[in-house]
Amino acid sequence: MDGQAGPDPQSIEYRRCAEPREYFARLRALGPVDTAEGFEGRVQVLTLAEGDRMLHDYELFSSEVAGAQPGRPRMIPLQVDPPEHSRYRRLLDPVFAPRSVALLEPDVTSLTNDLIDRFYVKGECDFSEELSVPLPSAIFLRLFGLPIDGLDDFLALKNNIMRAPGQNEQERAAVRGRAARQVRDLFSTVIDERSRQPQDDLITRLINFEVDGDKLTKEEALDICALLLLAGLDTVSISLQCMLYHLATHPADRQTLARDPALAPKVVEELLRWETPVQGVTRVSTRETEVGGCPFPAGTQFQVLLASINTDPGTVPGYDGLALTRGDKRHFAFGGGVHRCLGSHLARLELRTVLREWHRRIPEYAVKPGAEISWNGAMLRGIDHLPLVWEVR
């Protein structure tokens, strides 16, 4: 619990999370961009035609977005434009390519089952707190060759960075800054150890990988570790929350997957599109320009709403409906253009593994009767507490 009250269910932020398809359909009927309701005053870009153009024109629509919160480290390569960006991706893409990530499958499967083992016999769990949150962090520790018994400490650190507690922004920034330094010290120690004594883990590959004699400096490796932590953990957690909530509340879809858990890859792909847990990505205009027929000055912050593009029948006819087991629809849940999510293949592995293993072991389940489900009201849409119940067999 973060101790903060949940968002008002009548608020725009809440409805955008709880009913994204209805919310974006209403806005799209008014025009391709919305200037009234955006997160922190950002312009909401709602259609593929405009969104696709913005994701691909990185000179006009930069990812070097001002307004990163104080105390948060710089995000490489997420907030870096080409050509600098291209160098980082050349060094990083092989580490996160499907063939590299596939080597982790046995670890992901066993960590998933270890977590399910902890609560299975209770016949209930808070899916958010007991599986969706610890799993990506446990895998993260494994990736970095760090001991799994440090999981609770690591989760606390991560939480202090992502949702720092405090009465005001100054206090929160102090907590965040302290936690960020602790994480940096932790990674710094590991990088030094791996430099002396290479292991078969991600951090060793990060610091040793070379392209044409070029390799990452320690500072760059540290920045990248910070990005992996900031961008790679909560995104998987909220995606799992969106997916399990959908399946818990749609019996026919749940039964389809439970009858054949091998369908998980297709189901994940379609639910990534349908739920689009990372609802949008931010760009800033580098000069005066028009979007959706409206003029905007240089320095305008835009949110490209992937969630709108992915469910717009104007993107592809039929996109306003769900086809659970097709998994072949063009979607932008991982963004598009050069900033396509670096960790997308690892995320897919985690999501597919959880859906497969969960439904193999717990084919029938429901939201706990009487439980109040509250969406978090954030651009990364999720449910902080998702109590599920099942019959222990």
Add this chain to the structure above:
Amino acid sequence: MTRLRIDANRCVGHGRCYELAPGLFADDEYGHGVVERENIDDADLSAARLAVDSCPEQAVLLEGS
């Protein structure tokens, strides 16, 4: 004969083509798609179209008739 092509300038490694049509595409070490079979006959046409339609970047191209 229909030719299958990937526009390397557009591919950013979503990885959909080689997952959905593994006989026609492979992955390189960066996770980008590579065409395995350039000349497509009728039997492969539906798999090829699947890859074309699912690519978020529209980097997979079918040319000729």
